[in-house]
Amino acid sequence: MKKKYIWLGAAILVCLAIFVTTALPVSTGGQTKLLILQLLPISEEVAAHVNFLFRKLVHLTAFGFLAILFYNSFEKNRFLRAWMITTSYAATDEIHQAFIPDRTGSLWDVGLDSLGAFLALLALQFLQKYVVRRKKG
Numbered sequence: 580m581k582k583k584y585i586w587l588g589a590a591i592l593v594c595l596a597i598f599v600t601t602a603l604p605v606s607t608g609g610q611t612k613l614l615i616l617q618l619l620p621i622s623e624e625v626a627a628h629v630n631f632l633f634r635k636l637v638h639l640t641a642f643g644f645l646a647i648l649f650y651n652s653f654e655k656n657r658f659l660r661a662w663m664i665t666t667s668y669a670a671t672d673e674i675h676q677a678f679i680p681d682r683t684g685s686l687w688d689v690g691l692d693s694l695g696a697f698l699a700l701l702a703l704q705f706l707q708k709y710v711v712r713r714k715k716g
Contacts (some may be wrong), residue, residue: 580673582651583651583653583654584652585612586648586651586652587648587649587652589648589650590648590652591643592646592666593645593647593648594645597645597672598672598675601668601672601675601676601677601679601682602679604681607680607681607682608630608634608684611630611633611634612626612627612630612642615629615630615633635691636693637697638688638691639691639692639694639695639698640695641692641695642665642668642669642692642693642695642696642699643695643696643698643699643700644689644699645665645668645696646662646665646695646696646697646699646700647661647699647700647703649661649664649665650700650703657706658700658704661700662693662697662700662713663695665692665693665696666689666692666693666696668687669688669689669692669693669696672683672692673686673688674688676682
């Protein structure tokens with residue numbers, strides 16, 4: 580079996596995980612804030628800030644990881660295809676969230692997801708070029 584199919588399968592599994600996680604009541608902002616308050620001895624105001632940062636970092640990293648999986652499943656136009664598919668999936672995830680109680684769909688989050696994908700792909704390309712240069716030199 581070609582590696583690209585393994586990468587694509589992994590990307591699809593991550594998409595499914597995002598879809599399921601989005602639908603869980605525990606993944607709402609209020610629930611993650613309560614968890615932060617239980618775990619850390621901080622005020623409610625600080626917990627709100629930590630919660631915001633945590634949730635936005637999850638967007639960046641989850642969709643960055645997804646973009647890398649898609650990138651590895653393609654042979655041509657890898658960067659653009661991975662970025663576009665990841666961004667498209669982010670948009671569908673936000674539409675999905677709009678139909679979940681206590682959740683909202685956000686264009687801002689689609690942008691954040693797209694940025695996470697873009698930055699992860701840039702980092703991957705940089706690392707690939709750096710490793711190739713080290714092997715040659």
